[in-house]
Amino acid sequence: MRPDLSKHGESKSGDLQWWETAVIYQIYPRSFQDSNDDGIGDLPGITSRLEYIAKLGVDAVWISPFFKSPQKDFGYDVSDYCDVNPEYGTLKDFDALLAKAHGLNLKIMVDIVPAHCSDQHAWFIESRQSRDNDKSDWFHWVEPQADGSPPNNWLSFFGGPAWSWEPRRQQYYLHNFLSSQPNLNHANPAVREALMDVARFWFDRGVDGFRLDAVHTINADAAPYKNNLANPGFVPGPLPQQQQPFFRQLHDSGQLNQPAIQSFSESFRSVADQYGDRYLMGELHGDDPIKASQTFTAEGRLHATYNFNLLQWDGLSVDGLKGAISKAVEAFNGTGRLSFAFSNHDVPRSATRQLAPLGLTEDQQPALQLLLLKLETCLIGSTCVYQGEELAFQDAQDIPVEQMQDPWGIEFAPVFAGRDTCRTPMVWSKDSSNGGFSKANSTWLPIDSRHLQRAALDEAARDDSIYNEYAAFLGWRKEQPALMSANTMSQVTGAASQIVFDRVSEQQTLRCTFDFDSLTATFEDI
Numbered sequence: 001m002r003p004d005l006s007k008h009g010e011s012k013s014g015d016l017q018w019w020e021t022a023v024i025y026q027i028y029p030r031s032f033q034d035s036n037d038d039g040i041g042d043l044p045g046i047t048s049r050l051e052y053i054a055k056l057g058v059d060a061v062w063i064s065p066f067f068k069s070p071q072k073d074f075g076y077d078v079s080d081y082c083d084v085n086p087e088y089g090t091l092k093d094f095d096a097l098l099a100k101a102h103g104l105n106l107k108i109m110v111d112i113v114p115a116h117c118s119d120q121h122a123w124f125i126e127s128r129q130s131r132d133n134d135k136s137d138w139f140h141w142v143e144p145q146a147d148g149s150p151p152n153n154w155l156s157f158f159g160g161p162a163w164s165w166e167p168r169r170q171q172y173y174l175h176n177f178l179s180s181q182p183n184l185n186h187a188n189p190a191v192r193e194a195l196m197d198v199a200r201f202w203f204d205r206g207v208d209g210f211r212l213d214a215v216h217t218i219n220a221d222a223a224p225y226k227n228n229l230a231n232p233g234f235v236p237g238p239l240p241q242q243q244q245p246f247f248r249q250l251h252d253s254g255q256l257n258q259p260a261i262q263s264f265s266e267s268f269r270s271v272a273d274q275y276g277d278r279y280l281m282g283e284l285h286g287d288d289p290i291k292a293s294q295t296f297t298a299e300g301r302l303h304a305t306y307n308f309n310l311l312q313w314d315g316l317s318v319d320g321l322k323g324a325i326s327k328a329v330e331a332f333n334g335t336g337r338l339s340f341a342f343s344n345h346d347v348p349r350s351a352t353r354q355l356a357p358l359g360l361t362e363d364q365q366p367a368l369q370l371l372l373l374k375l376e377t378c379l380i381g382s383t384c385v386y387q388g389e390e391l392a393f394q395d396a397q398d399i400p401v402e403q404m405q406d407p408w409g410i411e412f413a414p415v416f417a418g419r420d421t422c423r424t425p426m427v428w429s430k431d432s433s434n435g436g437f438s439k440a441n442s443t444w445l446p447i448d449s450r451h452l453q454r455a456a457l458d459e460a461a462r463d464d465s466i467y468n469e470y471a472a473f474l475g476w477r478k479e480q481p482a483l484m485s486a487n488t489m490s491q492v493t494g495a496a497s498q499i500v501f502d503r504v505s506e507q508q509t510l511r512c513t514f515d516f517d518s519l520t521a522t523f524e525d526i
Contacts, residue, residue: 020336
């Protein structure tokens with residue numbers, strides 16, 4: 001029997017909240033569908049393709065940032081949290097998207113960025129002018145050390161120090177990513193209140209939840225800032241895992257997952273709870289991501305965390321998959337407080353990434369992708385499916401350096417391809433210009449010609465496509481009490497090439513077997 005989880009804020013067996021079992025389709029708006037022929041995807045384009053998503057049988061759509069932004073990190077550098085970047089449309093376009101999605105029984109989740117904003121946001125523009133203006137302490141301003149160097153050894157994810165010099169204030173400011181993405185000072189209650197107002201703005205419009213970007217990088221410390229400790233397990237290796245000095249440090253010792261972050265998560269949750277069944281899913285990582293996830297999802301904080309266990313850049317062997325799943329389930333069994341994913345906009349696509357560690361060939365890619373989709377949607381909690389996974393899209397290849405867009409990739413090119421390879425535009429029809437994505441002369445990233453053989457609308461019309469097989473599976477899944485009325489599973493077992501576990505509810509015990517030799521999944525009531 002599933003344990004009574006009401007004390008944790010979840011529903012009892014048979015009466016789960018929608019987010020506890022949701023299959024969430026992630027859209028990278030710049031690459032989904034262009035409606036005005038400028039080569040860039042937009043909100044009206046998404047609206048025009050919602051039927052395609054609904055027919056797949058998912059429950060919700062997560063849209064990566066579409067806020068006003070100079071697009072130096074393609075929306076993860078926000079200059080106005082309460083408006084739409086003109087490239088993507090208008091607030092009226094978003095309202096139309098939301099209304100159509102709700103009419104198709106799809107929830108809409110917005111990707112909010114609470115840790116940092118753009119250096120072109122009005123808050124930072126004012127803050128950097130002087131030490132005594134109304135926003136002077138909305139960011140982390142710190143005096144240089146006696147020799148003029150930054151205040152400590154913190155490093156940026158994207159390379160170089162996490163501190164940049166501002167000559168007007170004669171101080172350093174903190175940025176965990178690009179220097180144009182200054183970290184907000186969450187020690188200031190006014191910052192938390194401003195972000196709570198952002199939540200209210202979108203909840204009032206009717207959004208069903210937020211994916212909270214990189215919440216582990218929120219900084220609420222005050223000077224003097226502790227140095228990060230050295231990482232005793234660091235081994236030099238290929239990009240990106242061992243990319244630069246960044247991974248020579250243990251970041252939870254100072255820079256990341258600070259205890260004071262939870263004042264934000266509690267405040268944000270208090271707003272969400274005022275709107276009923278809204279959902280907060282936090283993206284986080286750290287030296288001990290499971291422990292961090294447990295902290296972020298404690299009572300009165302976030303509903304769930306976006307789990308990185310299955311997102312290893314170079315993929316995982318069957319043993320690696322077993323270990324990653326087991327470790328997460330051990331900590332969260334009986335809850336819906338994890339969201340699993342095999343792909344997203346930050347890592348190579350799973351159908352390519354997983355081939356080598358599983359000893360498979362490219363012709364086995366479609367069958368592997370379907371197996372991975374079934375596996376992730378049989379685990380406890382929710383699942384995030386990245387656009388194109390339902391088509392078994394390969395990771396793009398050979399994007400010329402001069403056409404690269406990702407600032408991380410550009411920084412380390414040509415040794416490292418960055419994240420552009422998983423962000424190339426969706427294709428909808430093999431015989432249409434730019435695969436039906438756009439009628440523009442060129443698109444913001446080049447179309448991968450191999451994707452044309454699996455164009456979305458063509459595949460949706462083909463009975464034996466991955467799209468239709470997965471849609472049929474999701475329809476079957478909704479009829480299984482073990483998968484839909486409880487979030488309990490047994491330990492992971494199975495032969496060397498298998499992942500086997502039981503999903504258990506009061507009404508059903510379902511044995512799930514995933515075989516990576518035959519690339520098939522079987523299910524048995526026991």
